[in-house]
Amino acid sequence: MKGADFSAFSPAELLSLEACTRCGRCVPVCPVAVATGEEQSTALAKIEQLRRAWQRQHSLIGRLVNPRRPPDYAGMERAAFECTLCGLCQEICPLGIETRALWLAQRKLLHRAGLTPLPILAMVQAIERTGNVAGRPQEERLSWAANLSRPVSTARDPEVLLFGGCVASLYPQAFGTLQALAAILALAGVPYALLGENELCCGYPLITSGCEEPAALLARRNMELLVGTGAKVVVVPCPSCRVAFQEFYPALLGRAARQLTFLHAVEYFATIAHRLFPLPGRVELTITYHDPCDLGRAGGIYELPRRLLALVPGIQLVEMEPNRGNAFCCGGGGGVEMTNPGLSQAVAARRLEQAVATGAQAIVTACPQCKRSLSTAARRQRVRLPTLDLSEVLLQALQR
């Protein structure tokens, strides 16, 4: 019997399975456990499961006692894919175990064993077939730009390339993010270009599903397209695209991935602050800021968006509890929306409760997927609390 394929785990990651002290600190904070009371997806449970499987296969005792025992995948698939990859467990772990890397390796292991859940496989096939996560015709990638008062730029010698990403380009709830971002670039006089219908999924959903081969193909094609535009800076509204470009592409493509600078919109706003501030208008709004997991915990960006918001006249920021490194997830990550929509909604509902408790009039975030999740949660709960992208707030103050 062939064992489970642990080659997706680096030696350091295998060692970290042994390093876990089973202190359990990661259990009560895990959004999945908080929202549902289920603990099989918490870091402690998953590490225990992986460690036992690994030991059974590779430890001296395991091999002596039962060398032919088949790998035990029971429950692993559900646990692995009902995790939002929010990284809160990593933040809370007293040892700083890099749990996110463990979960990605675990998903790779399951993919190689043919245990990727069907909804995830359907999404992978959709990306392979159409080039986007929504499985829609690529011509729709510019739907967000239809009927704009200011046409999108097609600069021949662009200063930046605006990479829309699948969520902001193809899901109407998030169109406002890209529309605002494009308008800000135009108002700031930044010549930018778009890939339009040639833009492909950045590969993040593939990598986080454990499907590395198609992700590498996409990464290569995207890099060729991006480099071909002549732009040196690529601006993305989506923190997950940023993680893909900054973290995953170098691992997949090596030095080729370092030809361009990839920045999230909030990072780019900081670099063109002299062209944006002081802002002419006011936005009279009490807001609360939701830290997207991939921008905060994965990207280390907590204060920058808050500093930008503080520069908008009229904005009052009230913090949610928890915030920054301990911020609760919106439920929209890790593919949970596909594998267990109810769980994704339950997590989003929790975050929404925390936002409502602040008394804010709007949630501001910097991620199109968080915007979708929280807007949907508000609609389902019949709560009047809109979720705006930081770009939309900035644009309001720029236009008045």
Added chain:
Amino acid sequence: MERLVELRLWLFWREMALVALLAAALAVRYAVALGAGHAAGQESRSAGVLGVLRAGLAFLGQLPVLAQPLLVEGLWHRRLRFADARAWMGHALILAGFLGLGAMSALAALAEHVFRPLGVFSGVVRVALNKDHPVMALGNELLGVALLAGALLRWRSPRVRLRDTIIPGDRPALLLLVLIGASGYAVEALRLLAEAVPLRAARFSFFGFMLSSLLQPLGLNWAHWHFLAFQAHVLAAIALFFYLPFGRLTHIIAGPIVAARAALRARPTR
């Protein structure tokens, strides 16, 4: 008495050599297991073992840079200190007791087998080989107290109960730690009796001395009992060592490395 001392040392060094050999074999086996796990499914298994060797070498190469996070995160447990002061205290006491006692034994061994034959560091030799010297006696007593207090603090650390899995606490490990500490005091008390150490010299081994005062009326063959207690002490230490891979204690080796690596890789936030 002389023959028993000789036999005790003869046994001790052979036990230590055996433990060292087995430990080396286990370490190699562990590296091979990591490598095999890493390489399974790849073209060659040797690639995995080479991967582990490379990772190990890279780790050694980074030691100067890792030294600070290794100390701060791995040994001082900075993150744990913020997360749970009680758990941190338990850890700190066990670690200080265990490492401190180990260091004192290593110093005595060095003095006996290296410094004295070479005729160097005569001051250190004089102190390290005199178990009744205030530094050695007080040091051993206090470090033993730290070890026991730490183990007792951790004794109450609850097992973690998840819905589908119960992750047991590691009481066998704590029990072995308590056994090591307690047998250490017994060894000291019986040594004081066997060597008939006068009160003036014995008073710094306060627990050992108190215990010896309690035992004295029994009028046993103290040299024999000292020999047996010493064997029990060494066996408890060896048992703890071999229990390591089977309980939660593996983290004392893997944890500091992982924590130091994580601290090194952490990026500043903005």
